[in-house]
Amino acid sequence: MVRFLVLAWLxxxxxxxQNLALKKHxxxxxxxxxxxxxxxxxxxxxxxxxxxxxxxEKPGTTGVSHFFEHMMFNGAKKYGPKQFDIVxxxxxxxxxxxxxxxxxxxxxxxxxxxLDLILDMEADRIRDLAFDPKLVASEREVVYSExxxxxxxxxxxxxxxxxxxxxxxxxxxxxxxxxxxxxxEGWTLTDLKEHFSLGYAPNNCVLVISGxxxxxxxxxxxxxxxxxxxxxxxxxxxxxKEPEQKGERRxxxxxxAEIPFQMIGFHVPATAHADTPVIALLTTLLTQGRSSRLExxxxxxxxxxxxxxxxxxxxxxxxxxxxxxxxxxxxxxxxAEQALYSEFERLVNTPVSDDELKKAKSQFLANFYRQLKTLxxxxxxxxxxxxxxxxxxxxxxxxxxxxxxxxxxxxxxxxTYLTAQNRTVATLVPTKE
Amino acid sequence: MRLTLLxxxxxxxxxxxxxxxxxxxxxxxxxxxxxPRAELPLTTVTAVFRGGAExxxxxxLASVTAELLERGTATQSAEEIALAFDSLGATLNSLAGESxxxxxxxxxxxxxxxxxxxxxxxxxxxxxxxxxxxxxxAQFLDxxxxxxDNPQAAAGIAFRRFFYxxxxxxxxxxxxxxxxxxxxxxxxxxxxxxxxxxxxxxTVIAIGNFTAADLLPKLTAAFxxxxxxxxxxxxxxxxxxxxxxxxxxxxxxxxATQTFFFIGQPGIKRGHPDQVPLQLVNTLFGGRFTSxxxxxxxxxTGLTYGANCQLNLNRLTxxxxxxxxxxxxTTERTIDLALDLLKKVNTTGVTPEALKSSKAYTKGLFPxxxxxxxDQLTQVLTELELYGLNRGEIDDLxxxxxxxxxxxxxxxxxxxxxxxxxxxVLLGNAAKIRExxxxxxxxxxEMPIAKLGMEP
Numbered sequence: 001m002v003r004f005l006v007l008a009w010l011x012x013x014x015x016x017x018q019n020l021a022l023k024k025h026x027x028x029x030x031x032x033x034x035x036x037x038x039x040x041x042x043x044x045x046x047x048x049x050x051x052x053x054x055x056x057e058k059p060g061t062t063g064v065s066h067f068f069e070h071m072m073f074n075g076a077k078k079y080g081p082k083q084f085d086i087v088x089x090x091x092x093x094x095x096x097x098x099x100x101x102x103x104x105x106x107x108x109x110x111x112x113x114x115l116d117l118i119l120d121m122e123a124d125r126i127r128d129l130a131f132d133p134k135l136v137a138s139e140r141e142v143v144y145s146e147x148x149x150x151x152x153x154x155x156x157x158x159x160x161x162x163x164x165x166x167x168x169x170x171x172x173x174x175x176x177x178x179x180x181x182x183x184x185e186g187w188t189l190t191d192l193k194e195h196f197s198l199g200y201a202p203n204n205c206v207l208v209i210s211g212x213x214x215x216x217x218x219x220x221x222x223x224x225x226x227x228x229x230x231x232x233x234x235x236x237x238x239x240x241k242e243p244e245q246k247g248e249r250r251x252x253x254x255x256x257a258e259i260p261f262q263m264i265g266f267h268v269p270a271t272a273h274a275d276t277p278v279i280a281l282l283t284t285l286l287t288q289g290r291s292s293r294l295e296x297x298x299x300x301x302x303x304x305x306x307x308x309x310x311x312x313x314x315x316x317x318x319x320x321x322x323x324x325x326x327x328x329x330x331x332x333x334x335x336a337e338q339a340l341y342s343e344f345e346r347l348v349n350t351p352v353s354d355d356e357l358k359k360a361k362s363q364f365l366a367n368f369y370r371q372l373k374t375l376x377x378x379x380x381x382x383x384x385x386x387x388x389x390x391x392x393x394x395x396x397x398x399x400x401x402x403x404x405x406x407x408x409x410x411x412x413x414x415x416t417y418l419t420a421q422n423r424t425v426a427t428l429v430p431t432k433e
Numbered sequence: 434m435r436l437t438l439l440x441x442x443x444x445x446x447x448x449x450x451x452x453x454x455x456x457x458x459x460x461x462x463x464x465x466x467x468x469p470r471a472e473l474p475l476t477t478v479t480a481v482f483r484g485g486a487e488x489x490x491x492x493x494l495a496s497v498t499a500e501l502l503e504r505g506t507a508t509q510s511a512e513e514i515a516l517a518f519d520s521l522g523a524t525l526n527s528l529a530g531e532s533x534x535x536x537x538x539x540x541x542x543x544x545x546x547x548x549x550x551x552x553x554x555x556x557x558x559x560x561x562x563x564x565x566x567x568x569x570x571a572q573f574l575d576x577x578x579x580x581x582d583n584p585q586a587a588a589g590i591a592f593r594r595f596f597y598x599x600x601x602x603x604x605x606x607x608x609x610x611x612x613x614x615x616x617x618x619x620x621x622x623x624x625x626x627x628x629x630x631x632x633x634x635x636t637v638i639a640i641g642n643f644t645a646a647d648l649l650p651k652l653t654a655a656f657x658x659x660x661x662x663x664x665x666x667x668x669x670x671x672x673x674x675x676x677x678x679x680x681x682x683x684x685x686x687x688x689a690t691q692t693f694f695f696i697g698q699p700g701i702k703r704g705h706p707d708q709v710p711l712q713l714v715n716t717l718f719g720g721r722f723t724s725x726x727x728x729x730x731x732x733x734t735g736l737t738y739g740a741n742c743q744l745n746l747n748r749l750t751x752x753x754x755x756x757x758x759x760x761x762x763t764t765e766r767t768i769d770l771a772l773d774l775l776k777k778v779n780t781t782g783v784t785p786e787a788l789k790s791s792k793a794y795t796k797g798l799f800p801x802x803x804x805x806x807x808d809q810l811t812q813v814l815t816e817l818e819l820y821g822l823n824r825g826e827i828d829d830l831x832x833x834x835x836x837x838x839x840x841x842x843x844x845x846x847x848x849x850x851x852x853x854x855x856x857x858v859l860l861g862n863a864a865k866i867r868e869x870x871x872x873x874x875x876x877x878x879e880m881p882i883a884k885l886g887m888e889p
Contacts, residue, residue, distance in 0.1 A: 040472060041800040042449070082732065085723045090790040092797015094721065111797035141735030148691040148760060149738055155582050256688045258578040290503070290515035300512070303568060306575050329575045359520045366522030366541070373473070373806045 019396050020372065022382065023215045027227045030203025034382055034392050035218050036210040038375060044115055044211035045375035046108040048122065049383040051206075052199030053102040054177045055317065056235045061191045063179015066099040067143050068195050072106065073097075074135045077128035079121050081135060091117060099177045102316045103387060104199065109376055112212045116221055123225040126200055131189055140184065147178045155257045155428050156324075163263045163426035166251040167320055171242035201232030206386050210379040242267070242318060249424040257430035259306065260327040262336060265320035265424045266417045268312060271388040276312075277401045278413040279321060283310045285352065285360040285410070286343070287323075288367070293343055294323075302339055304331045314388040320424075321417060333427050347414040351407045365399055448831040449800050451813065451824050455645055457653075461632030461661040465652050466814055468640045470807065476545060476641030476648075477807045479537040480556055480656070481815050483634040484665045485529045487602035487749070489625065491616050493609015495529035497569055498622050498629075502527045502536055504565040507558040511565055517551050527555075531602055532667070532748045532819060534629065539807070542642040545651065553655035559626055566619045574614045577606070581882055584686060585693050585758065588860035591885055592695040595682045595878075596752055596856045600671045603751060610886035631662020636818045640807040670749045673699040676854035681874035685863035686882045692764040692861030693756075696771060698851060700753035703746040703820045709830070710837045710845045715744045716791045717783050718774070718850065719755060725774050730757055736767045748820055753849055761862050765869040772852065779850045782843030792834050799830070 023035045053065050073095075075081035088095055093110025108118050151157040161176055168174040178184075207226070209218045245267055269275060286294045287310045298305035307326040312319060325336050371377045386392040454468035489495045503525060504511035518525040523540035536556060540548035581587050590606050597604035609617070637656055639648055675698065701707055712720075719726040719742025730740035737759045745751030755775070759767040783791075803809050804827075817826060857873050859866070860882070871877055 041805050043798075043801045043805075082723070082728075086790075089721055089723050089794045092793045094794075094798060109798065109801055111800075114797070138733070138735030142731055142738055145691070145736070145738040145759065149585070149758065153584050153689060153691055256686075257582045259575065259582060289519035291512065291519040295515075296512065299572075300568070303571070306572060306579065326579065328571075329578055355520075359516075362522035363519055370539075373808075375801065375805070 020378065020382070022392050022395070024392060025219055027202065027223060029227055029229055029231050030201070031226055032206040032386065033219065033222045034206065034208045034386060035213065035215045036208070036378060036382060037213060037215060038210060038378070039212050041375075042112050042212050043375060044110055044112050044209065044213055045379040046118060046122070047208040047210075047376075047379040047383050048106040049206040049208070049387055050104045050199055051102070051204050051387060052104055052195075052235050053100050054175060054179070055101050055172045055238055056199065057172060057175070060183060061187060061195075062175045062183045063143070063177065064183075064187055064191055064195050065104050065199070066177045066179065067139070067184070067187060068192060068199070069097045069099045069104050069106075070139050070143055071131070071136070071192060072125055072129065074139060075130045075132060076125040077130065078124045080130070081132065084121055084125065087121060088118065093118060100313065101173050101177060102314070105383070107376065107379075115213060115218070119221050119225040123229060126202065126205075126226070127229045129196060129200075131192060133189060136189060136192065140187070143178075144181075144184050147181065147184060151178055155255060155261055158255065159253050159261055159263055159426050159428045162251045162253055163265050163322065163424060164320065166249045166426065167245075167265050167267065167424040168242055171240050171317060172238065173242070173315075173317065173319065197232060198235045201234045202226060202229045203231045204234040206383055208379040208383045208386075210382065211375045238317065245422050245424075248420050251424070251426045253426065253428045254431050255428065256432065257428060259329055260331065260333055260430055261428040262325045262327065262333050263322055263426045264325075264337070264340065265322040265426070266419075266422050267318060268321045268417050269318050270316055271312075271314045271319070272390045275413050276389075277398070278405050278409045279312055279417075281357070281360050281364055281402065281405050282347070282410055282414060283312070283321075284364045285356060286310060288360070288363050291359070294340070297343055298325065298336065298339055304328055304336050304339065314384050316388065333429075337425065344414060344418040347418070348411060352410050354407065357405070357407055357410065361402055361405070364402060368398065448828065449804060451804070451827040452810070454814065457649065459632065459653060459657050461657060461659055462664070463632040463635040463637060463656050463659065464818065465649065465656070466636065466638045466818070467643075467645045467648060467652070468638075468810060468814070469643055469645060470640055470810075471642050473807070474542050474642050475539055475807065476542045476639060476643055477537065477539040477811055478549065478552060478652075479535055479638045479811050479815070480552070481636045481638065481818070482534045482630050483532065483667065483819070484629045485533040486531050486605060486607045487668055488629055488665055491609070491621070492605040492613035493573060493607070494617055494621060494625055495534050496608045497573060497614075497617055498625050499527040499529045499534050499536070500569050500573075501561050501565060501622060502555050502559050504569065505560040505562040506554045507560055509554065511562070514551070514555070518548075521548060523548055529607060531607065533815070535815075537811070545643065545648070549651055549655050553658075556630065556656070557658055561619055561622055561626075563619060566622065570614055570617060573609055574611065576608060577610045577614060577886055581885055584689060584691075584860050587882065587885055588684065588693040588695060588858060591682060591684055591860065592697065592754070592858040594888070595680070595858050596695075596697045596754075597673065601673065601749065602668070603745075603747070603749065606886065612887050612889060628662070629665060630659070632656070632659045633661050633664035635659065636815070638811050638814050640810050667748065670702060672750045673752060675699050675851075676856055679853075679855050679857065679874040681857040681859070681870060681877045683863050683867065683870060683877055683879045684858070684860040684882050684885060685879060686860055687862055687864065689761070689861045691758050691760055692859055692866060693758040694764070694768060694857065694859045696755040696768070697752040697856045698849075698854065700744055700751050700849065701746070702750045703748060703816065704822055707845055707848075708746065709833045710841050711744060711849060713788060713791045713795065713834065713837055714778070714783060714842050714845050714849075715742055715753070716795060717787050718742050718778050720744075721794060725778060726755065726757070726771060729770055729774060730759075730767060734770065736763050736770070740771065761865050764859070764861065764866045768870070768873065775850055776852055778846050779852065782846045783839070785839045788837070788839050788842050792837070795834060796831055803827075
């Protein structure tokens with residue numbers, strides 16, 4: 001498990017500072033390999049982060065990164081169709097993958113003796129992926145089924161899609177990783193091959209190995225399997241910058257549903273920006289735990305919402321800070337909106353008390369460290385810090401950055417981003433079946 | 434190709450063991466289980482009361498009671514409780530399951546002296562303020578309505594009701610529904626709490642960074658004041674009889690573009706002698722990515738994003754349940770293929786190679802699935818207590834897995850994976866699939882999704 005070093009009691013900080021031992025290496029072909037030793041259980045988590053996602057797509061091929069994530073399991077040169085999964089499961093392992101607007105991530109979890117074998121399979125598909133037209137056709141249907149599940153037949157999924165489409169007018173964050181339906185139907189083999197040659201360069205990849213390994217053996221195996229893979233160009237830079245939003249945008253979705261839903265998004269900088277820890281603490285203070293401001297106001301006092309959440313997803317480019325409100329049946333969305341805005345005004349006009357800031361810091365850090373309970377959780381956090389926060393080593397400095405946030409920071413950041421001009425409001429209005 | 438690759442199979446690690454723990458029984462009958470684990474500076478304390486939803490008179494009563502434990506005691510208001518836990522960065526979770534009601538908190542080990550009395554207060558002196566009762570019931574009611582906005586979850590609830598029938602507690606929606614929740618009042622909640630939340634029903638599980646010598650007196654002080662009460666007598670297992678004829682319920686959601694379906698038949702209860710071989714066979718049939726179901730319905734045909742078969746292992750006998758979804762137009766084809774596979778596993782069983790793979794898969798992932806975190810270990814210890822099992826359940830698991838022969842696996846496949854008396858629940862656009870699905874059962878029941886959860 002985590003090597004917890006009690007370094008110091010940092011003033012108001014309720015949690016002991018903690019260090020995750022990380023060893024970072026760069027292979028000669030440009031692949032970054034980060035190793036975290038953890039000998040608690042005899043297992044290993046391998047996470048490959050490719051820095052390519054739906055932000056690297058174009059109209060006509062939206063969703064191709066995610067489609068590609070699926071195709072990576074459909075056979076390469078040494079391990080043919082189905083073999084990746086069969087061999088992995090035969091050897092006490094399982095895998096998955098996920099695609100965001102910024103990255104495509106492949107996850108393997110397995111019993112430690114299989115490390116050599118799993119790296120051999122991963123190298124095979126990065127180097128020599130096969131493109132069987134028959135498998136392309138059937139996988140296209142699988143992805144469409146996934147879209148029907150997570151977007152078309154989900155009120156939240158379809159509303160989220162509309163929110164981003166309205167908030168981003170120029171930048172490719174306009175569309176989601178799943179892609180537009182007509183593009184899912186339209187991708188060609190050429191699109192796929194192009195995507196592969198751009199994104200799956202070793203120099204465009206961060207590998208995190210977390211678990212029951214030694215640095216020496218893990219690095220030697222990574223070198224053996226992954227270093228011979230030649231460099232490639234990597235994806236072209238995304239030039240488009242989203243122009244500043246100059247006024248509120250509103251989008252309405254009418255569909256059969258029981259409960260109204262509202263999502264309100266505000267443009268905020270990329271994750272690497274200095275304001276990220278402040279936004280994280282404001283999110284905590286507003287929505288984390290039953291004592292948080294929005295829970296108390298909307299769910300408990302006014303009783304107009306069933307649930308309130310907020311998040312900023314980790315992003316390479318300026319992104320959205322989104323507030324989600326699942327309302328009570330029959331509640332007017334205007335009422336919920338006004339209550340939300342009045343809470344934002346309170347943040348801007350009245351400084352938060354030291355106690356409330358202290359509470360938010362304790363909650364945030366406790367939850368931050370809770371992500372380190374599993375090998376997979378650690379691998380994911382390490383990779384995210386490497387890609388989005390300016391380096392994996394920043395993970396061990398994050399507690400100190402959170403600690404430095406002041407009452408004035410909260411007020412300034414709330415005032416800067418939570419404005420009417422900067423917001424996009426997406427509302428689901430239930431209709432009858 | 435496949436043969437060559439099988440030679441690559443590596444033998445996975447030796448038997449893993451449950452970490453050591455100690456057990457004490459207090460004068461009021463409460464059992465304390467302590468498992469010190471020094472890796473994290475955190476402690477998780479979970480109070481598990483036997484009973485839960487199976488002991489309630491109205492669906493949702495146990496869940497509402499659990500929720501209200503967080504919302505006021507003799508000395509603290511709901512807001513004060515929330516603030517106290519949040520200020521420590523501690524979690525607080527209370528919920529009811531089919532056979533339990535649990536209240537759990539995870540806090541920094543060094544905050545034990547602050548967190549434990551808070552938790553004890555919630556268990557000992559719940560006040561059920563009238564305003565909170567009203568609010569929670571209203572929230573639960575809207576929560577029950579919102580389930581209909583999630584077709585997969587809605588189909589699951591409808592399936593359990595239709596499949597298990599009224600005698601079996603698994604048929605009830607644990608969080609209540611639109612028909613049951615309005616019947617609950619404060620008196621019922623208080624009576625449920627007084628009857629069920631007593632020492633003789635309680636097991637407290639503490640896992641984390643502590644020494645037993647230090648924590649035991651604190652836990653004893655926290656949970657001793659609870660009255661001993663009467664031990665809940667768990668209901669007898671009603672079993673899951675196989676239906677004489679196939680049955681089918683079709684839930685109409687006219688705007689659905691995908692049909693969600695469940696196909697159930699009788700399974701076993703936790704601790705049944707067939708459990709380990711059945712788990713191994715089910716892994717191959719519908720329990721992992723390369724399983725027969727997922728391989729055919731997703732990988733070979735692209736009909737769905739996912740297909741699986743779930744083996745429900747609870748105190749009472751549960752089901753063996755296939756589930757998947759597909760676009761409206763391919764509903765019939767997908768269900769037909771699933772039924773073909775059911776026939777295939779029954780008649781041809783599994784190969785020795787496949788069985789070997791299932792064993793390696795189960796053993797390889799077991800430590801990460803069950804023994805990695807304090808939450809997982811809490812779950813394991815809860816199950817051992819609840820189902821009357823001992824640590825051999827974990828410590829001897831690998832040898833039980835090794836002992837399963839291909840003959841035994843195939844006998845299991847023949848016994849449990851059958852084509853008769855199946856129970857189907859489908860949720861989708863009825864106008865487009867009504868005719869096609871008639872062939873699965875002699876009688877088809879149909880209801881609009883709006884009526885779901887309003888059944889008496």
